Amino acid sequence: MWNQRPGPPSAATSGKSPPLDFFAFAILVAIAAGSWIAIAVLRLAEPGPQDRTLTIHGIYDETGHLLTALMVAAGVRAMRLPIPFWSVLIGGVILDVGHVMIQLDFSEPIDGSSRNGTHSILVVALIALGGFVDQRRANLWLGVTIGALSHLWRDMGTGLVPLAWPISHEIWGTSFTRYMVGLAGLTVAMIGSGALLAIHERANRDVAGITPASVTTSNRAGQ
Numbered sequence: 001m002w003n004q005r006p007g008p009p010s011a012a013t014s015g016k017s018p019p020l021d022f023f024a025f026a027i028l029v030a031i032a033a034g035s036w037i038a039i040a041v042l043r044l045a046e047p048g049p050q051d052r053t054l055t056i057h058g059i060y061d062e063t064g065h066l067l068t069a070l071m072v073a074a075g076v077r078a079m080r081l082p083i084p085f086w087s088v089l090i091g092g093v094i095l096d097v098g099h100v101m102i103q104l105d106f107s108e109p110i111d112g113s114s115r116n117g118t119h120s121i122l123v124v125a126l127i128a129l130g131g132f133v134d135q136r137r138a139n140l141w142l143g144v145t146i147g148a149l150s151h152l153w154r155d156m157g158t159g160l161v162p163l164a165w166p167i168s169h170e171i172w173g174t175s176f177t178r179y180m181v182g183l184a185g186l187t188v189a190m191i192g193s194g195a196l197l198a199i200h201e202r203a204n205r206d207v208a209g210i211t212p213a214s215v216t217t218s219n220r221a222g223q
């Protein structure tokens with residue numbers, strides 16, 4: 001990995017192959033699967049629009065966003081990207097500042113949607129740009145950006161989103177089923193990719209650990 005520095009010989013370079021960290025992967029799979037099931041249960045448990053207050057809906061909705069971001073964060077961790085879990089979770093809810101702005105009469109929702117311009121690709125791109133300015137914390141900005149993308153995807157599954165604001169006031173959406181399938185697919189792909197990369201790294205460490213030993217043995221044999 002990019003942040004590894006030369007150090008004392010590890011178990012790998014001394015010829016012993018460290019076991020793949022299956023336990024860590026099992027935890028990530030459990031977090032992702034548990035979150036996905038919880039999102040489905042949440043959807044079934046939420047009272048209908050007639051039987052709930054805005055606050056109750058908000059609690060259900062933000063919990064759904066946090067669980068969505070948690071699944072993506074599990075994928076990010078599996079790929080061992082240097083991005084803290086919490087930054088993805090913050091990104092998972094930050095765009096709903098837009099709802100607070102609407103409640104406080106600072107802003108109005110786009111026609112046909114309950115969301116304002118905060119729920120657009122432009123705002124997500126501006127968050128990402130933060131990393132180019134605040135370069136030492138670019139990984140945190142990236143985490144928030146990834147979480148914000150997961151937010152847009154969930155909101156497209158539960159409603160309509162002005163993705164192209166302010167260029168266009170068109171609103172975009174998909175079905176809840178597609179959101180769930182897409183989220184599961186993305187998370188499986190990320191955790192699976194992380195597992196493949198870990199296997200690749202271990203296999204190459206094994207080669208690096210075995211080769212010097214065999215060279216040493218043949219040198220000794222030739223002396």
Ligand SMILES: [Zn+2]
Pocket residue numbers: 095096115119151155
């Ligand atoms: Zn939202």
